[in-house]
Amino acid sequence: MPPAVSPAPFRPLSLALPYLAPHRGRLALLGVALVASTAVAVAAPQLLRRFVDRAAEGAGTGTLLWAAAAFAGLALLAEALLVLGDALAARVAWSATNALRLDLVRHCLRLDLTFTQRHPPGALVDRIDGDVGRLANLFSRMVPLLIANGLLLLGIGVALLATDWRVALGYLPLVGGGVVLLRRLTRGAVPAAAAQRAASAALLGRVAEHVDGLPDLRGAGANDVARRAFWRDAATLLAVARHAITLGVRWPAAAQGLASAGLLLALLAGAALHLGGHLSLGGAYVLIAYAGMLQMPLLHIAHQAHDLQQALGAWQRVGELLAERPSVVDGPGRLPRPAGGALGVALEEVTFRYAPDEKPALDGVTLRLAPGRRLALLGRTGSGKSTLAGLLFRFADPTSGRVLLDGHDLRGLSGDSVRRQVGLVTQEVRIFHATVRENVSLFDTWLSDRQIEAAVREVGLGDWLDALPDGLSTRLGAGGRPVSEGEAQLLSLARVLVTDPALVVLDEPTSRLSPAGRRALHTATERLLAGRTAVLVAHQLDTVRTADEVAVLADGRLVEHGPRAALLEDPDSEFSRRLSAGELGR
Numbered sequence: 001m002p003p004a005v006s007p008a009p010f011r012p013l014s015l016a017l018p019y020l021a022p023h024r025g026r027l028a029l030l031g032v033a034l035v036a037s038t039a040v041a042v043a044a045p046q047l048l049r050r051f052v053d054r055a056a057e058g059a060g061t062g063t064l065l066w067a068a069a070a071f072a073g074l075a076l077l078a079e080a081l082l083v084l085g086d087a088l089a090a091r092v093a094w095s096a097t098n099a100l101r102l103d104l105v106r107h108c109l110r111l112d113l114t115f116t117q118r119h120p121p122g123a124l125v126d127r128i129d130g131d132v133g134r135l136a137n138l139f140s141r142m143v144p145l146l147i148a149n150g151l152l153l154l155g156i157g158v159a160l161l162a163t164d165w166r167v168a169l170g171y172l173p174l175v176g177g178g179v180v181l182l183r184r185l186t187r188g189a190v191p192a193a194a195a196q197r198a199a200s201a202a203l204l205g206r207v208a209e210h211v212d213g214l215p216d217l218r219g220a221g222a223n224d225v226a227r228r229a230f231w232r233d234a235a236t237l238l239a240v241a242r243h244a245i246t247l248g249v250r251w252p253a254a255a256q257g258l259a260s261a262g263l264l265l266a267l268l269a270g271a272a273l274h275l276g277g278h279l280s281l282g283g284a285y286v287l288i289a290y291a292g293m294l295q296m297p298l299l300h301i302a303h304q305a306h307d308l309q310q311a312l313g314a315w316q317r318v319g320e321l322l323a324e325r326p327s328v329v330d331g332p333g334r335l336p337r338p339a340g341g342a343l344g345v346a347l348e349e350v351t352f353r354y355a356p357d358e359k360p361a362l363d364g365v366t367l368r369l370a371p372g373r374r375l376a377l378l379g380r381t382g383s384g385k386s387t388l389a390g391l392l393f394r395f396a397d398p399t400s401g402r403v404l405l406d407g408h409d410l411r412g413l414s415g416d417s418v419r420r421q422v423g424l425v426t427q428e429v430r431i432f433h434a435t436v437r438e439n440v441s442l443f444d445t446w447l448s449d450r451q452i453e454a455a456v457r458e459v460g461l462g463d464w465l466d467a468l469p470d471g472l473s474t475r476l477g478a479g480g481r482p483v484s485e486g487e488a489q490l491l492s493l494a495r496v497l498v499t500d501p502a503l504v505v506l507d508e509p510t511s512r513l514s515p516a517g518r519r520a521l522h523t524a525t526e527r528l529l530a531g532r533t534a535v536l537v538a539h540q541l542d543t544v545r546t547a548d549e550v551a552v553l554a555d556g557r558l559v560e561h562g563p564r565a566a567l568l569e570d571p572d573s574e575f576s577r578r579l580s581a582g583e584l585g586r
C-alpha cells in the first residue's frame, strides 16, 4: 500500500520555474514588449496634447500633419508590440505546458496500480488535459493581460502626475476604490454562473432520462411524479439563473459607471484648471483622453482575478498529482532466467491491505509452488484471488511478508526483469484500437512479425488471421474490425505467449463463452501453460482438472493447499466439498 501522501506545500513558482526557465529569452522579450506597448499607449495622448496646443496657437498645416503622422505611427507601434507580446506569451505558455503534460503522463504511467484505482480515467484526463489547458490559458492570456493592464493603470497615474499633481491625487482613490469594488462584485458572479450551468445541465439530464424512460414511466403511472420533478428542476433553474444574471450585469455596469465618473471628473477638473490658467487646452484634453482609457483595464482586472483563482486551483491539482509517489520501487536486481524455463514461486506470510484501515485482502498467506507445477487457485468472489495474482506480477508490494520468485524477493528486482518472465492474463481483456500486430506485441517493437504470427497461430487464431484483410496490419477495435469476446480472450493469451514467460498467472474470465469458444480457449491455455509454472485463478472445472495442485482461499486466508489428486480423494477436503456443492462452472 502506498504511504499516505502528505499534501506537499503548494509552491506555484517552484513548480513553474523548470518549465519557464528554458524560455528565459522569450520571457525577457515579452516583458520588454509589455512595458514598451504600455509606454507607447500612455505616450499617445501626449502627442495629441501637442497637436491641440499647436492648433490652438494657430500653427500651420505642415506641423499639424507631422504630429498626426507621428500619432498614427505610435498607434501602429503599440498594436505591433501587442501582437508580438501575444505571440511570445502563447509560444511560451504552450511549449511550457506541453512539456508539463508530457511529464504528467510519464509520471502517471510510473505510478502503481492502486493509483489508477484511486483516480478514475475521467478524472485523470481532466487533470492532464483540462487543468494543463487552464494553465496554458493562464500563462498565455491572463498573466500578460493582468500585467499589461496593471502597467497601463500605473502609466496613466505617472502621466497624470506629470500633467498636474492635483489631478493625480484624485486618480489614486478612483482607481484603487474601483478595483476593490469590482473585485467584490465579480466574486459572486462567476460561481453564480457555474451554478446556473449546473442547474441547466440537471434539468436537461432529467428531460433526457424521462424521454428515455417514457414507456416505463407511463407503465408505472408515474407521469405526475415526473412532472413534479421536472417542475422542481425548472423552478431551481429559474431562481439560480435570475441570481446569476443579476450578479452578471452588476459588475460590468459598475465598471462602466466608474469610467463615466472618471470622465466627468476629468471634464470638470480639465475645465477648471484650464479656465484658471493652470493647464493648456491640450493638457485638459489629455486628462479626458486618459479617463477614457480607464474602462478597459478596470474591466479586465476585475474579471481576470477570478479566472486567476481558478487557474491557481488547476495549478495546485497538477502539483498534487506530480507529488504522488509510486509505492512500488524498482530494485537493483535482475531475475535470472531459470534453467528449465520455469520459475519457482513462494509467498511467505503475505498480508495485503488496499488501505490502512481496511481489513486485509490477503491475510498471512504462505504458499510454495515448485518450478513447472500448475496451481489452481479457488475461492469465492472477494476471497483475494485476483489480489494474489496481482502481487505475483508486482502490481503492489505486500503490506507485510514476502513474494519470492526462484528465491528472489520481488522488492529487490527491477520491474522490467520481472515482467519479462512473468506473464499475466487478467480477467478483463482490453483490445486497443490498433493493429493485430500492436495488440499482440503491446507496442513492443522488438518482437518480429514471425514471432507475433506464431503466437497468434499457436492460440488457434490462424484461420481468423488468414481471413483478415490486412493480416497483422488489420486494425482492431472501435472503428476497425470488431473482435468477439472469445477472440479477445485468445488474443490476450497470444500476448503472453509471445513474451515466452517462465511463470504464467492467469485470472480466468468468468464470462460465458459458447461451448466451442470454451474449448478453443482451453486448448490455447494448454499450449500457453505447457512447460511453465502456472497460477490459475480458476472458475471452470475444465481448468481445475488440468492443475497439479489446488489452493483454496477464504476471506484472504489460505484454508487449503495440496496436490489435486490427494484433495479429490479426501471427501472432507474443502476442494471436494466445493466440487460436490457445484461451485465450479463446467
Ligand SMILES: Nc1ncnc2c1ncn2[C@@H]1O[C@H](COP(=O)(O)OP(=O)(O)O)[C@@H](O)[C@H]1O
Residues within 6 Å of the ligand: 117, 354, 355, 361, 379, 380, 381, 382, 383, 384, 385, 386, 387, 388
Ligand atoms: N482496488 C481495490 N481497492 C480496495 N479493495 C479492493 C480492491 N480490489 C479488491 N479489493 C478487496 O479485496 C478483497 C479481495 O478482492 P479480490 O482479490 O479481487 O478477490 P477475488 O479475485 O477473489 O474475487 C475484496 O474484499 C475486495 O473488495
Ligand SMILES: [Mg+2]
Residues within 6 Å of the ligand: 385, 386, 387, 427
Ligand atoms: Mg477476481
